[in-house]
Amino acid sequence: MDHPETIKTILDALSDTPDIRALFLSGSYANGMADAYSDIDFVLVAKDGATDAIAGQWHEAVAQTGEIVLWWDRTTVPVLINAITADWTRTDVIILKPEQLAAHTQHSLKPLFDHDNLYDGLAAAPVPAGPNLEKFTYQIEEFIRILGLLHLAAGRAEYINGVLGVYHLRNLLVALLIEETNAPNRGGVLHLNRLITDAQKALLVSLPSPVPEREAMIAAHLAYAKAYLPRARRRARQIGVDWPERFEAVTWDRLDQTLGIKRPYAMED
Structure with a gap:
């Protein structure tokens, strides 16, 4: 039927x-x-x-x-x-x-x-709600939290869990890209093609696939951090969200102390 x-x-x-x-x-x-x-x-x-x-x-x-x-x-x-x-x-x-x-x-x-x-x-159409500042704040903090767990996954050799972490980072990046386009009629989760631009799709395709091996797991986390954090910081400035500077700073310090990892991008002015 x-x-x-x-x-x-x-x-x-x-x-x-x-x-x-x-x-x-x-x-x-x-x-x-x-x-x-x-x-x-x-x-x-x-x-x-x-x-x-x-x-x-x-x-x-x-x-x-x-x-x-x-x-x-x-x-x-x-x-x-x-x-x-x-x-x-x-x-x-x-x-x-x-x-x-x-x-x-x-x-x-x-x-x-x-x-x-x-x-x-019924009302003809919904009143535009504007950005959800509380939700975006949570997403930023969640990204940094998962990134910070990298030292735990590496230290315990929990590479399968590290792969799951990469998927969480990817989902948060996709949510950010959709917010950037502000696409109407978002529909369900299976409509990504119509919600993001070709340039955003190219970014997602370029990122490494999660592999349950130490160096691949670390490289994937850093690639997603480089893709997400500068964009999220710009978005936060645009919509008036305070950036969790201290949380991000101590997270990079912890990754440096435990894994010798440096921030993979230059800070913007």
Whole structure:
């Protein structure tokens, strides 16, 4: 069953259910950026929210689209249900009470049915929130913390853990690159190509692959430090975040004392 058929099947199964007041598409199917690899995100509005009865009705609707092989029912998020069918169609639904829908905007939803005209009462688009200063501060400190653990990984010969550290550094670098582009419609984690520039992609491709060997592990940490820290410092200045100067300084001192490692880039004025 293709995605349009899946959407229509679920719509037909639920549109006359009394306690379900509205069903919307969200995510890439709402903003027009879906492709053949997208999941199908729904927002369902029920009179009493995410009850067991509503979850059961959603299960019956999804089961009409194919054999359900994965079903996560309100586990990590109390209102979220994830499903995968045998053809690997992925459907996610957030189940809300009518008053909870106000957290969404018309820009983020596409109505499938809306018995109470809830969509008309939503704001047209979200108000730009600006940079998250607290989150960015945490990311900087986390990068320096993981970099500082290099001396531990090397000292214990924990090269596999050192590889995991490189992956953490890479994720933080990717988050920084996305922040630099300020791309709209970010979508899920599998949409990196449309979120960063060709130059940023070239930077990521140029960085060494993590290898569980001492010298390779050290070289990878330093390469990511050289790529991340100057850029993060510039970003911090732009958005008004105080740089953790003392933390970074003592981290480089520790790496110098234990591994003979120097800062791999010149400090900017």
